[in-house]
Amino acid sequence: MTRILFLFFALFIFSSTVNAQDIYRVKADKLRVRATKDSKSKVIGSISKNENLTVLDAGDAKFYKIKLKNSEGWVSKDFVEKIAPAAKPATPPAPQPNAAQPASMSQATASNDMYRATADDLRVREKADPKSKIVGHLPKGENVAVIDSSNTSFYKIKVTNGEGWVSKEFLVRISPVKAAVEKTPISASVPQEKKDYTNIIFFVVVGLILITILYFSIKYASGNKFLIGFSVIVILVTSYFCYITFIQAKVVTGTFASNEDIQYKTFSFKSKDSVTVTDAYTDSIFTSKYVIEGDMIKLYDQQNTIMLLIRDDQTLIGEGFTRGTFTKK
Structure with a gap:
């Protein structure tokens, strides 16, 4: 009984070994199969070109032992080449849940605008519901960023400790938010100075x-x-x-400020061509290059051209959308 089990086990291992052998291909027009690994031994068969072979033994320097249909034989290594096993088809990765979808939807509904509170102690609620929990208050005149304006009665806003909802009746739009540049000094493009002779x-x-x-x-x-x-x-x-x-070229130095309710509150001229500007709408500061053409100062932020008329050494007059009077401190 023990011998039978051992024989069965040996046959199983041999079968696995044979199945694990590499696949080879015939390169010659008609490859001779010999009885032994000797170039003068008896020819017991032949294999056509491009036919695949199963190599049982590759230990000899010149011959391969191969499996024939009903027997075994030896062929010269010079006329056989190894071919790569067929690659297993790649299993497509399981579809992952789109975790970013809610964020994308949220961004799609975000208005990305800056608003100002028009009521005293404006209530900030947890949900878009007049009966939901109050999570904070906004003082009158406070600027807030609206991140969702899809609701018909409420705005979703960004507050210091998170997010909340306020009634649309008590917010007024003042300016778009400039994302990713808030409270970060930036260097605006340099105006091109016109040569006038x-x-x-x-x-x-x-x-x-x-x-x-x-x-x-x-x-x-x-x-x-x-x-x-x-x-x-x-x-x-x-x-x-x-x-x-x-x-003689005009020179502007010092800090000029305005007390009016306008976007650009101060202009600090640091050198002959550099000015630092305070933006009240986005609560940010940026540095820009400027040029003086006659009595006009020209500088750029990332979206607008700012024009300032030099009235005298102590006063600048804002032109266009930045209209206002700026006096030297």
């Missing part, structure tokens, strides 16, 4: 006229030193005022 040409013409006048004054003054000196003084004073008026 009109003033230089005018100054040169005036200079030539004054030199001509000085020449004729000296020539026809008949040695009158008083007349010559007076002419020189007049010419120098005129040249100086022409220079500071038409040639």
